[in-house]
Amino acid sequence: MTDPQEAIDATAAARATERDPRIEERTAGEVQEGIPFIGAGPGDPGLLTVTGRRLVEAADLVVHAGSLVNSDLLEAYCADAEQVSSVGRDLEELVPLMRDTYEAGRTVARLHSGDPAIYGAAVEQMDALEHEGVPTYLVPGVTSAFAASATLRTQLTLNGVANHVAFTRPQGKTLDPDDDHVGAFVGMGDVTTCLYLGTHAVGETMDRLLADGHDPETPVAVVYHASWPDEDVVEGTIETIGERLETAGYRASAMVVIGDAARKAGYERSYLYGDWANRGPDEGEADD
Template sequence: MTDPQAAIDAQTGETGGSGTGPDAESRDPRIHGRTAGEVGDLDEVIPFIGAGPGDPGLLTVTGRELVEAADLVVHAGSLVNSELLEAYCADAELVSSVGKDLEELIPLMRDAHEAGRNVVRLHSGDPAIYGAALEQMDALEHEGVPTSIVPGVTSAFAASATLRTQLTLNGVANHVAFTRPQGKTLDPDDDHIGEFVEMGDVTTCIYLGTHAIAETMDRLLAEGHDPDTPVTVVYHASWPDEDVIEGTIATIGEAVADAGYRASALVVIGDAARKTGYERSYLYGDWANRGADGEDDSPEADADESHGSDTDETLGADAGEPSGADVSEADD
């Protein structure tokens, strides 16, 4: 087997290879070849599927069809709800990826695929958010095994649904930041949580940081941020035992410690989680009644018209691995 790191380097062009990463001159030739809408048969590819935040019902239709047809499901351990595995993977061999490195995972999936077995790689949340999926995919492709991605629902979206709010709200938050705190895999210089909070109109969603909430809030206080800034923690978003803890930068650390949570929670900083002070959107205001001729030269109308009815400033749209079974405390 080729060294997985060599496969990654080949993709990124780090060692003089014909990589398709940032240093490459051409796009990855696989782009558009196997999209989520045409994932192909399982005997052709190994799909990397987002299992969603926890609730089995939040697995996509495509994801469910693929896992039900699988012979081998390599999954993200306890970050994937066991009820989902029992409901949709009853006939498959289940292998947890927890504690396994690339040198073990890649041959496992490759050999099963080459033996004619239907193989699925099941990540929690969405593979694109702290999922560490790409290095596996590049290593498999380097071994001649095609892969594809099937998106999932990330925990930030499940958390906003639990809170019955939006991550973006007109007059409150125009932006959303998905981030993680400094620690073993993130240097202090790369921790930008304080910068996001300082912007004021950003909903900051912190993944992989349940164990470090108190330390993160202490840093924000030391940087001079308002101690009354709202912070909401959603534990196991969409799971049967989900819990919501509300507080502020000054109080949330102690509240979460008292609850005993050290993993599997998403931290949301900002007013959007409390859905307070938001303004009526232009979509359902003046622009909606702009006249029979449909003409309106206002900047707001231009923005709404160019982005579509579902993506104005109020309805903006959009992954330890995951929070609550999503990408919160893993590197899967």
């Protein structure tokens, strides 16, 4: 096979001059020709989409994200398929496996945790497969931030509290300090900051926020294994959450939600179900 990086570079070069015609021909959720890259959701098998379930149930081979995908989901919907974990396997192994299986006439499904569009590393696999002549497409899933929001019984956006949502990650082995923007998002005040891939670094991240002068009383909620049977919630503030999480012993697989929306406090009634919703057409035109 072509070197995966060469395939990625070639695809990027083509995109600079040509638009993929499938963008106009196909819609999200539509079953298409090729290998689907499916969002398995945050954990609970019931949060796999209807289309996702249909595709994995029909698959001969399911390549999945190891322990990040609930084994109950694999047992419920993929029992008749060959199951291969992608953990510890690089593109040089995964791409030929999926390509050869597909070209042999067998049905392949690639199962990512959450939604593959959020820290999923799906596109590099898709580009490598497409370069090998194997079509691919994305099937959206429920990302862990949304499951955490449901667990916390709140919204990530709340009128008068949070007008924006940031999906981000903290600095570490794979992210340089200059690319860590957690402090900037928290500093905006009306942003709910959802921290992915950072459970192990919560204490360090909060220490940096405190050193930068952020309000130590800013609410923080950490939802471990959102929607899994062993789900747990640790609540606190920028000042206290690091110690509380360390006591709980969680170092991975948690969503960190920073901001007032995490505590559902101080929001205002929206205009949607008030007088604004009942205004007449003349009033609406007058506002334009």
